[in-house]
Amino acid sequence: MTYLADVAALTRKDLRVELRGRDTLPAMLLFVLSALVVFHFALPEGSGDTAAYGLLWVAIVFTALLGLARAWVPEQEHGVLDGLVLAPCDRSAIWLAKALATLAFLVAAQAVALPAFVLFFEPLDATALAGVLLADIGICAVGSLMSAMAAASRAREVLLPLLVLPLAIPLVIGGVGASVSDEGGRFLLFLALYDGVFAVLSWASFEYVVTE
Amino acid sequence: MIRARDLERRYGRRRVFTGVDVVVPRGGFGVVTGPNGSGKTTLLRLFAGLAQPTRGALMVDTDRSRIGYVAHEPLVYRELTAVENLDLFGRLYHVPERRERIGMLLERFSLWEARNERVSTYSRGMTQRLALCRALLHDPDLLVLDEPYSALDENGASLLDRELESLAGDRTFVIATHDPGRLDRLATTTVVLA
Amino acid sequence: MGAALLLALVIAPEDADQGISQRIFYIHVPIALTAYFCFGLGALKALLLLWRGEERYDLESYVAIHQGTIFGALTLITGAIWARASWGVWWTWSSNQLVLFLVLFLFYCAYFMLRYSLEEGPRRARSSAVYALFGLALIPVSFLAIRLADDFIHPTVFTREGPQMSGTMFATFCVSWGAVTLLAYVLYRVELAGKRLDADLRELREALR
Numbered sequence: 001m002t003y004l005a006d007v008a009a010l011t012r013k014d015l016r017v018e019l020r021g022r023d024t025l026p027a028m029l030l031f032v033l034s035a036l037v038v039f040h041f042a043l044p045e046g047s048g049d050t051a052a053y054g055l056l057w058v059a060i061v062f063t064a065l066l067g068l069a070r071a072w073v074p075e076q077e078h079g080v081l082d083g084l085v086l087a088p089c090d091r092s093a094i095w096l097a098k099a100l101a102t103l104a105f106l107v108a109a110q111a112v113a114l115p116a117f118v119l120f121f122e123p124l125d126a127t128a129l130a131g132v133l134l135a136d137i138g139i140c141a142v143g144s145l146m147s148a149m150a151a152a153s154r155a156r157e158v159l160l161p162l163l164v165l166p167l168a169i170p171l172v173i174g175g176v177g178a179s180v181s182d183e184g185g186r187f188l189l190f191l192a193l194y195d196g197v198f199a200v201l202s203w204a205s206f207e208y209v210v211t212e
Numbered sequence: 213m214i215r216a217r218d219l220e221r222r223y224g225r226r227r228v229f230t231g232v233d234v235v236v237p238r239g240g241f242g243v244v245t246g247p248n249g250s251g252k253t254t255l256l257r258l259f260a261g262l263a264q265p266t267r268g269a270l271m272v273d274t275d276r277s278r279i280g281y282v283a284h285e286p287l288v289y290r291e292l293t294a295v296e297n298l299d300l301f302g303r304l305y306h307v308p309e310r311r312e313r314i315g316m317l318l319e320r321f322s323l324w325e326a327r328n329e330r331v332s333t334y335s336r337g338m339t340q341r342l343a344l345c346r347a348l349l350h351d352p353d354l355l356v357l358d359e360p361y362s363a364l365d366e367n368g369a370s371l372l373d374r375e376l377e378s379l380a381g382d383r384t385f386v387i388a389t390h391d392p393g394r395l396d397r398l399a400t401t402t403v404v405l406a
Numbered sequence: 407m408g409a410a411l412l413l414a415l416v417i418a419p420e421d422a423d424q425g426i427s428q429r430i431f432y433i434h435v436p437i438a439l440t441a442y443f444c445f446g447l448g449a450l451k452a453l454l455l456l457w458r459g460e461e462r463y464d465l466e467s468y469v470a471i472h473q474g475t476i477f478g479a480l481t482l483i484t485g486a487i488w489a490r491a492s493w494g495v496w497w498t499w500s501s502n503q504l505v506l507f508l509v510l511f512l513f514y515c516a517y518f519m520l521r522y523s524l525e526e527g528p529r530r531a532r533s534s535a536v537y538a539l540f541g542l543a544l545i546p547v548s549f550l551a552i553r554l555a556d557d558f559i560h561p562t563v564f565t566r567e568g569p570q571m572s573g574t575m576f577a578t579f580c581v582s583w584g585a586v587t588l589l590a591y592v593l594y595r596v597e598l599a600g601k602r603l604d605a606d607l608r609e610l611r612e613a614l615r
Contacts, residue, residue: 002306009303013289013296020291020330078331078339079285082262083346087304088277142540149533153523163520163537166513167544170551177554190554197543205536208456212263212528224526225608264528266461 006089010097015104017074024070028109032063036116052121053128053179057172059113060132061139061165067105068143069160071098072151085210095206099144106136124179127188131178134191135171141199142167148209170194213238213273213354213384214259220267221254228254230267234403238273238353241398242386246405252388253284253358255405259386260356272354277305280352282360286343290332294323294342297331298349305350317345321371337368344372348379355379357387361394430491432579434484436586437477438503442545444474444590445510449542452535464531465605467538468521469598473590475514481507502552509548513541 018024039055075081084094110132118124124132143164150159171194177187219232229251236242244252257263258270260281272279281287288297295314302310318324321341331339340363347355361369373394376385380398387395392402451467454460485504486496499505517537524530 006304009300013292013300016296017289017291074289074291077290078288079283080287080289082281082283082285083287083301084304086260086262086276086279086281087301088275088306089304145536149520149537152529152533153520155519155523159516159519159523162516166509166516167540169509170544170547173551173555187554190550193550194547197547198540201540201543205456205539208532208536212532222527224530225605225612226526227612264459266528 003090003093006093007096007100010084010089010094011100014074014097014101018101018105021074024067025105025108027070028063028067028105029112031066032059032109032113033116035059035062036113036120040120049122050180052117054176056117056121056179057135057175060110060135060175061168061172063109063113064102064106064136064139064143065161065164067102067109068140068147068164069157071102071144071147076151081210091207091210092203094210095144095148095202098148099140099202102144103136103140106140107133110136127184128179130188131175131184131191134178134188134195135175138171138191138195138198139164139168141195141202145202145206145209148206167198213240214242214386215271215273216258216265216268217270218268219255219258219265219270221251221258221263222266229405232268232403232405234401236384236386236401238384239382240384240400241380241395242384242401242403243392243395243399244386244388244403244405245390245392247390250405252405255403256281256283256356256358256386256388259354274353277350278353280347280350280355282340282343282347282355282357284358284362286331286339286346288331288339288342288346291330293330294318294327294345297342298345301346301349307350313349314345317348320375321345322367336363337365340364341368341371344375348375352383354384355386357385359388359390361389361391430484430488432582433586434481434488435579436583437484438481438507439583440586440590441474441477441481441507441510443587444470444477444594445514445538445541445545448474448538452538455531455535461531464534465601466598467535469594469601471514471517471538471541472597473594475511475518476593477590478507478511478514482511502549505552506545506549509552510541510545513544517541 036056036059039052039059043051043055072081075084085091114124114129114132143160146163146167147160150156150163153159171191174187174191174194178184178191181187214234214236216232216234219234220230221228232255234242244255246252254263258265259272260279261272261276262281264270288294289300292300295318298314298317299310301307302314307313315324318327321344323338323341323345326334326338331342334342340360344360347357360372364372376398385398389395392399448467448470451463451470455463455467482504485501485507489498489501489504490496497504517534520537521530521534524533
């Protein structure tokens, strides 16, 4: 199917650009590790185990925001986005490729951050990890769209967190629930629902954000 | 190929141009002139399909896959090489015999030696030449060029002249420029924006 | 509106354990429902904008969401008053309705930030419309999330057996609801007309230039 081939070509491009530029992924990694250390000092004595999980999710959301803020920068330089929009491919393929690439970076950063979290704070079980993955999908899907919206504005660095944070609240609830609650399965189901609804919405509406 | 009647483009209250009538027949050569800020770029974006008119009727008799567009910006990735850039667009436009075509275009525009260097190392003229390669890659029926001579030096300009001559005939061109003298002999339709 | 207020504050019988705070209920819940309705209307207009492409839908969507946000803020304020009167605190995280409105309020405030930072034109209209649609989807999703996160102790208004109110109370509630909806509608029309007049004046000025 040409759609998948287009997405593959675009995703490969995104990964290649990041590998060459090498500025987003190291920043995300360093940020999340620094954040975890800050949290150690931010947690007062005797806060309880569950507080750490909450802070993990704060770290995840803000690391994702860091990655998302830079997501469309390569397309802003030299106005390439117009070139992609002009191409005969489906505009939603551009969004999908960007979301997949951002997801790859986020997961890569977490591959280091999660073991660090387990080392510094609390263990993470399979449910918690599944929660992290599902929430990653959600935030990359929605965030890629919002980032494209914000990219057109003059206040993009400030605007992106404002647009994404309210939408991230259900993800944090789902993620913390998956990490902490006994009925983690319910929260995983909820995260899957969130992903389904918002991924489809983002996929369908990207076209309208990049055309006029 | 292009038929426009009473075109207007507004951004909120800012009116870029209004009451524009243009007809460019298939195989024709349209030239758009006017001072800076008169809306040449916006009009060309409308022709290329990147924007819709806010009023009036515009008919462009071809689809996205057969339009080539050169903007003020080169529309190529800085961190990729010329080959990688053209390969990406070649895939997106489903260009047959992609590799051969890329090689041929890079040769024609004197970019063959620099083909594996990142665009970030290119001079402005080289980047503009790569942009032209990108626009011609998929053998478009309609070429929309926004001040293509502006970033080119003498050599680049003569390269472009030569290309325009060889491509003219069955292809339709719309070129924006504030140096209309250069294209006088080729032009079949002229639009002047105030 | 005045009649509803009168009814609410004077005629409605006091609820046994909630006392005078119950009276605020007659304003708080209709305001909340109206806010939801406004957000829904905004999303509908947004959908029409994306589908039909007519410019007027942008302004209509914006005004509807503006109204919704104002009523949302009022929901939070009346909710806080009710919380103070019922439980002695200005805010509680265990009230799902309040928390939901807080999230939505933040979301829709960001809507205005988005509009403010984009230049006027089709791009701003489309991005706003897409965002408005996301808002609509966020309402049930957030509600579900908050419900999962907390025990549900906000007193249910309509249970499956029927409203938990006596006949008079129900009548008062409906009058109040009608009055608030009417108020919202009037404000919507006024603001829309005002903004349209603004736009027309500006166009006239541009044309005369």
